[in-house]
Structure formats: C-alpha cells, structure tokens
Amino acid sequence: MIEALDTFLAVAAHGSFSEVARRQDVAVSSVTRKIDALEAELGSRLFHRSPRRLALTDAGEQFLPRARNILGELAGAKEALQAADGEPRGLLAVTAPTVFGRRHVVGALASFLRRYPDIEVDLHLTDQIVDLSEQRMDVAIRIGVLPDSDLCATQLAQVRLITCASPAYLARAGRPQTPEALMDHDCITVATPPAPGFVWRYAGVNRNQPLPVRGRYRTDDKDGMLQAALQGVGVLHMATWVVCDHLRSGELVALFPEEATAPAAPGTPGIHAVRLPGRSHAAKSRLFIDHLRAEIGEIPWWDRLPGTDPRA
Template identity: 60%
Template structure:
C-alpha cells in the first residue's frame, strides 16, 4: 500500500511511469503493477495512459490529497509508536496568547528543549484562537472560558483579576474605597471585550452584578499597553494576576478592594492547556503539558498567596 501510494504520487508529479522506474532503479512493469493494484483497490482509473503521456483522471486528481494524507498519518503513527518507548524527538507545535506566551511559556519551552534535545518547538504567539486541526497545533494555551469541544483540557490555574493602580496615580487622584468610587476615577480599559474577559470590572452589589461601566483617558486592545499605562500613572486598571504580580510585589502597583468580591459566575474562566487526543505527537504534547503544570505550580507562582484586590472568576 505505502509503495503504491508513493509511486502514484511520483507518477502524478512527473507524468511518466518510466521516469519513476528509472529513479527507483526498477523495471517499468514494477511501477505499473503497483498502480494497477491501487486502481483496483480504489475502484477507479487514476491515470489516462497512452504511448506518449500519462495524465491524471478526475478521480486521480481527487485522490492526490487523500493519498498524501494517508502517507502523513502513517508516518505520524509510526513516530507515535516509536516515541512511546524512546525519548521524544521531532517537531512540537505550541500556541499561546502573545503576552502570556512571552512571559510564562517561553521559560518552560527553554527548559523543555534542554531536557529533550531531540525535540524542536514551533511557537505561535497570537491572541486569536487558532484551530488546532487546521494549523496542526499540538498544544494550545488558552485563557478564559472553554467551549465544548473534543479537545483534551488541563487546567493550569484559575484566572485571577486584580484591580490596581500606581502609587503616583493614587497620590494624585486619591484611593477609591469601594468599586462605586471608580465612577470618579480614570480607568484604563480595553477597546473591546474579548470572550476571555467576560465578567471583568464587575463587582458584587454594584450595578446589579452587570459589567461596570469603567471609563478613562486610555483605551487599548493590548494588555501590555494597559499595564504600561497603569505604571505611568494614567489610571486604575484591572488585569490578570499573571501579568501584574511582579509589579505588585515590587510596589510599583497597589491592589484595591481586597474585601469586595467580583460578581460570581457559574463557570469560572481559567488558564488551560489543550491538545487534540489521538494525535501522533501526543507523547510530546503530554510531556510538555506536564512540564507546564510543574512550572506553574499549585497555586500558580503568580498567585502564591491570596492577594488583596484579587478574585478568582
């Protein structure tokens, strides 16, 4: 089967049985027999043959991508079987949100490559949700609510959001004592509210639990930009703990509303590592996710202790 598929694709490319036979160092009849067998198996002629040329039939054109997929799946299956009893090797593709990936995934990848020197990692940093099947991604880190799917998901950490501001802003504008006071403060907000941020700027007992209408002089679609704006004293911001924990620990930001919980939700957004079950790179994917879990810890290293002004949502 494998030889017949390879010969079929080779003949489809060069349009000649004799050229394929010459490259393989075999008789033309050997190649012809394999194509005859393949045509009998699929129940259709794959080539129009004449003394001058060999041309794909409509069925042959349609069969080309299927033949390539079959050979790819077989090769990946062989890799999966061999890698189960050996050190992982080959390509591992990973995707993660841009800022989170730079800050928290790159160090894990560096350690993973040192531990498994025969592995190559392809990292896609994007805030867009990438289709794992279409882009052939092995592991995706996703933040927020996970829709129902066939993906195998591992929770790495809850998504904790912290309302905070710089000491310079609080000295200039005063410290809000309760979430309702935010109406009289500059708040750094997003230009749009992606799915991962549903429920932000919502507080129990305020606005009936609906999203708080925060306003201010700066709106941006970049989380890093929001952080830099807060550090520059432009206003109050609400960002995930994984992004602001170092600045809070260093005193560059001060968390607010430690005793005021955010509005509860039935399903709590979190940070997940997801993979497609049954992929040939499953062994590498599982090892990488396990290393991610170990690196993040429980609780996550960015949430070592309950932080004032934070809430798991």
C-alpha cells in the first residue's frame, strides 16, 4: 500500500505513467499495476486515462491530500522513532535557486552531511518557485520579498546590492564618483524588468527612485552578468553573495563601498529558508536550517568586504 501511495503521488505530480517509470527506473507496467491495485483497494478510479491525456478523477482529487497526509504521518512516526535513538537519519529534500545553491548551499550541505552521517540529501537547483507540498520538498531557499503564506520562514540574510566594475573597464571609461554619473556609463542590466528590490536605487539620489541606467549588454542570467563585468563590458549592480570573491581578489572594484553597510530600506529582499509547518522530516529540516544559518554567520561572510565595516 505504501509503495502504491508513493506511486500515486508521483503520477499525480508528473501526469504520466511513463515519466514516473523513467524516474523510478522501472517498467511502465509496474507503475500501472500499482495504480490498478490501489484503485481496486479503494473501489474508485483515480485517473482518467486516454492515449493523449492522464488526469485525476474527482475521486483522485479528493484522495490526493489524504494520500499526502497518510505518507506524511507515517514518515513523521518513523522519524520520531528514529529520533529516540538520538541520531537524525533519513532523507531530506532541499531546493534552492541555481546560482545561490551552487555557491552557498552545496558547501553547507557537505559539512552538514559530515556532521550527520545517517542523513541523505536530495538537492534540487532551480530558479522556479517550487510548491513544497506538491513536489514533497522539506526546505526551500528563496530570495526576495516573501509573500504572506503558511510557510515557516527563517531569514538567513538580507540581500545587499553593490555597484562594481573591473579595473579594465574603469581604466577605459573612468570611475564614476557618484551614482548619478552612472547615467553616462555602460551598465549591465537585466533583459526583463527586475523585481522592485533589485533596481538601481541609491538613498537620496533621484528622489529615491530607481536610476534609469542603460547599457549595451542585457541578460537575465546572473552568471552571464558577472562574467560580462569581469570581461570589462560595463558596470554591475549585483548582490554581494554573487560578487564577494571577485571583490576580494580585486577582479572587481566596489564603486560605492558604503552600499555594503548602509541600513536596509523597507522592503529590502531577504534570503530565507522556508518549510511547511507540521510536515514530516521537520526535525531534520530545522537541523539543516540552523546549520545553514550558522555557516552563513550572523553577519553573512559575503558582506565582509574589503574597506567596509559590516558591523556598521
């Protein structure tokens, strides 16, 4: 029954027997048999099946949250029994934005796994907002202003943006002495309108409205923006967690270092770890979030930049 419930949730999530079979590395007939057996046990059809489409029936829609709860309760009971042994164990599913995950979550997970040898981790890196319940994720790292929700959120850090450029660009174009001077420079910008917290805004400049900077290079990829700045394409306005190593090495120069220590304005984006309340694996989720917060530090290590005092 447990395997059948797992398979039911997987098929409901992916909308395909063959996709679930591929992910589980089994024959399609194996997936079909489990769903057939579950439908026979329940006495109801859970899916409308046709050559072109697979969709939940009304009974399937009603059963879906109950199936999640059944497996959640079972996993919670199992975790509680394991916790009695004193050592956390089992699977933890984590999702994070691609660039942040590669730069800051993978290293934290490595030390987390060394600390807790009986825990396994599935890490999913994506820039899409993942539905924790539907995708059965335990912890999600989210960057931005969190909307109101039922999720339990822990702030790991505030996002600090810093304006910088390569020495080669500054030698060629000159160093802007004020934010207003950026209007006369090639600025590396996004190809689509940025979220409100990520615009080129400076306290007391342009009536505190975003500067309408321009440049010849635009992309929505953070690494693409960073690499262009390193190649001297233009001025970059980027989160410190992206550019910190390049500022320390001198490959990039902070144009207005006070940005790294300026008080955060209302509505400043944050970096949060979120989890579903009452979900199984809650103990492991809390352990990982606490570990990640300790790895980042009360003052995030990426905000401790040359020429700045992060305590200001």
